Amino acid sequence: MTYMGNNSNPTVASDSRRSHDGPVIDLADLRKAARDSAQEPAMRLLIVEDDRDAADYLRKAFREAGHVVDVASDGEEGLVLAREGGYDVLVVDRMLPRRDGLALIAELRGRGDKTPALILSALGQVDDRVTGLRAGGDDYLPKPYAFSELLARVEALARRGGPQAADTVYRVADLELDRLAHRCTRAGQEIVLQPREFRLLEYLMRHAGQVVTRTMLLENVWDYHFDPQTNVIDVHVSRLRSKIDKGFDPPLLHTVRGAGYIIRDGVR
Amino acid sequence: MTAFGKLIRTTAFKLIAAYLLVFAVFAGSVIAYLGWHTQRLVTRQATEAIEKDTRFLQAQFERGGVSRLAQVVTRRARAPDAGLLLLTTYSGDALAGNVLNLPLNFLDKEGWREIDYVRSEDSVGPPSRALVHVLLLPGEFRLLVGRDVVEREELRQIIIGPALWGLALLVLLGVAGGLFVTRRVLKRIDQMTAISDGIMAGDLSGRLVVAGTGDEFDRLALSLNTMLGRIETLMAGLKEVSDNIAHDLKTPLTRLRNRAEDALRTAQGDDQWRTATEQTIEESDALIRTFDALLMIARAEAGQASASMVRFDLAETAASVAELYEPVADEAGLDVVADIPGPLPIVGVRELFAQALSNLMDNAIKYSAPDAPGARGEIRLTAMRADGRARIVVADRGPGIAEADRPRVLERFVRLEASRTRPGFGLGLSLVAAVVRLHGGTVALESNDPGLRIVIDLPLDTDENPA
Numbered sequence: 001m002t003y004m005g006n007n008s009n010p011t012v013a014s015d016s017r018r019s020h021d022g023p024v025i026d027l028a029d030l031r032k033a034a035r036d037s038a039q040e041p042a043m044r045l046l047i048v049e050d051d052r053d054a055a056d057y058l059r060k061a062f063r064e065a066g067h068v069v070d071v072a073s074d075g076e077e078g079l080v081l082a083r084e085g086g087y088d089v090l091v092v093d094r095m096l097p098r099r100d101g102l103a104l105i106a107e108l109r110g111r112g113d114k115t116p117a118l119i120l121s122a123l124g125q126v127d128d129r130v131t132g133l134r135a136g137g138d139d140y141l142p143k144p145y146a147f148s149e150l151l152a153r154v155e156a157l158a159r160r161g162g163p164q165a166a167d168t169v170y171r172v173a174d175l176e177l178d179r180l181a182h183r184c185t186r187a188g189q190e191i192v193l194q195p196r197e198f199r200l201l202e203y204l205m206r207h208a209g210q211v212v213t214r215t216m217l218l219e220n221v222w223d224y225h226f227d228p229q230t231n232v233i234d235v236h237v238s239r240l241r242s243k244i245d246k247g248f249d250p251p252l253l254h255t256v257r258g259a260g261y262i263i264r265d266g267v268r
Numbered sequence: 269m270t271a272f273g274k275l276i277r278t279t280a281f282k283l284i285a286a287y288l289l290v291f292a293v294f295a296g297s298v299i300a301y302l303g304w305h306t307q308r309l310v311t312r313q314a315t316e317a318i319e320k321d322t323r324f325l326q327a328q329f330e331r332g333g334v335s336r337l338a339q340v341v342t343r344r345a346r347a348p349d350a351g352l353l354l355l356t357t358y359s360g361d362a363l364a365g366n367v368l369n370l371p372l373n374f375l376d377k378e379g380w381r382e383i384d385y386v387r388s389e390d391s392v393g394p395p396s397r398a399l400v401h402v403l404l405l406p407g408e409f410r411l412l413v414g415r416d417v418v419e420r421e422e423l424r425q426i427i428i429g430p431a432l433w434g435l436a437l438l439v440l441l442g443v444a445g446g447l448f449v450t451r452r453v454l455k456r457i458d459q460m461t462a463i464s465d466g467i468m469a470g471d472l473s474g475r476l477v478v479a480g481t482g483d484e485f486d487r488l489a490l491s492l493n494t495m496l497g498r499i500e501t502l503m504a505g506l507k508e509v510s511d512n513i514a515h516d517l518k519t520p521l522t523r524l525r526n527r528a529e530d531a532l533r534t535a536q537g538d539d540q541w542r543t544a545t546e547q548t549i550e551e552s553d554a555l556i557r558t559f560d561a562l563l564m565i566a567r568a569e570a571g572q573a574s575a576s577m578v579r580f581d582l583a584e585t586a587a588s589v590a591e592l593y594e595p596v597a598d599e600a601g602l603d604v605v606a607d608i609p610g611p612l613p614i615v616g617v618r619e620l621f622a623q624a625l626s627n628l629m630d631n632a633i634k635y636s637a638p639d640a641p642g643a644r645g646e647i648r649l650t651a652m653r654a655d656g657r658a659r660i661v662v663a664d665r666g667p668g669i670a671e672a673d674r675p676r677v678l679e680r681f682v683r684l685e686a687s688r689t690r691p692g693f694g695l696g697l698s699l700v701a702a703v704v705r706l707h708g709g710t711v712a713l714e715s716n717d718p719g720l721r722i723v724i725d726l727p728l729d730t731d732e733n734p735a
Binding site: 142144146196222224225226227228230231232235236238239 | 549552553556557560588591592593595596598599619622623626630633
């Protein structure tokens, strides 16, 4: 058992949730396969967190996921390290001694440093999120969080692998999504998608090869930042899956147990 | 501070003192002006009379010398309303006239003067005051012509004396009245202070006394009482909420702890450990959600979300929530019928409404999903204008809520006994209520015959041209 924390998302761990058909991958296996094949290069992360336990936990968990981690324990130290550069993503606690997280990010942005930053905060209300993002943060995750959620978001911020934002056509194996023509085809066959399904698939494909969590989908496809108590997202994904995977081989849209979803070319 | 010190320190007393001072200065000036003016008038009349007499007597002297003048002076001096007259030689011996007791050498110098004198005919009377003119005539004769200015003194006594007394009396009455009014004010203030002290000491049921006179103190007392009532309600609510929080957070915490303890004692093998850990995490996630919901309600009730209020289309939010829940409802055997004819611009926090509507959809699915396999139910979500307001109706065909229970379910943590066995936190509807209240709207629970109809009314944003 490498990842104790990875099963923390109750939407999957819970037996009360309805299970949906489709291929299921274990997150640990996914990581292991990725590491073994060295297909995914390690990210360099800077964690700025004053709580030692939390920082140690994050360092350990990110290292197990195959990433290189530096830890700073206050805002000033974080700023010094961040200015040296070379990080793919910054994970910044909002309330820090000596210089708070928002000021740290604002300072970096003022210097033209665009390294993606994720803000961790105990404040999770609408206003707090807005101020966090306004200060220059790229993503905002309220505490307490599941590590799988944090990992998925950090990887999404690093934008490894997937298509560029400017690409008008996304491709995964024989699945094609034309963002300009609003057309979706698989193996040359047209697939009719509802507008919301289109945006869902668009988001999944933009992060092809990366785990996408339910809350990420809810935030980016529906623009909601709360946690619905039912498995609303699962049913939407299940519907999408029946359109793009049913009758085709191999299945592309996988459920990652304990984390979310991933769209990718086959299972290794 | 002494009672008197307290008294003169009050605003009312200071105001009265200031008014009195200003009034006294003004009245004093008026009196002084009047007095000065009358004096001047009397003096001028006397001067004119003296000049007239002088001219006449000089003419007599020129015509008939000193003997004629002496005759005329003697005759005139005997007249009943005669002025002062005196004719002397250069050595001061009186030739004719009606004045006695002049100061020594008084007649040596010419000119105008005021003197106290005694008339020769009533030598015992008190000296009177007069304005006199002394002239040197050829031959070293001296002539004194004068008039009484007693009227002037009388006038002064008639006008200025009473005026000054009146002024003094007025100031005295003013000060006394001020003290009286101030004491009355102080008494009510002291009363209010005493009651407030009691309230601060913990007796929240205390109220200020309303005298019923409708004065400013009554108005103040009334509005303070309203405030006290609100505080008392809030405090009672707070106590109830903290009791509820203690109960509803401690129950799952206990469960969590028991489970972990049980795992520690009995779990064997990776699988059991894993299951126990998963359950622990699941339980703590549920706790976090409860906690989040509580925070959100608390913030909404405190009106703290108002900073991020913007104009947005509630109809669009309703449509999007309906769309979000449609697949889940479908799986549960429910059709979502969205009846949303047009935009509903309101000012508020979109995210909160999305959450509130999600809670309503969640509840509707939870409580109205048909039990029989293959049976279909329906959830109707309507968003429309009604009576110039935005109206959202979520209606299901479930068991509904008995009329007696309806007001209670909007409170925090209230879950009706019948639903205790189903999952949920009992916060869904209270969040809806808090969000709607924050936006100045109302929530009503009605019967859908059968089922539950939740009707939300909100003020529309009527500004058709947003900035």
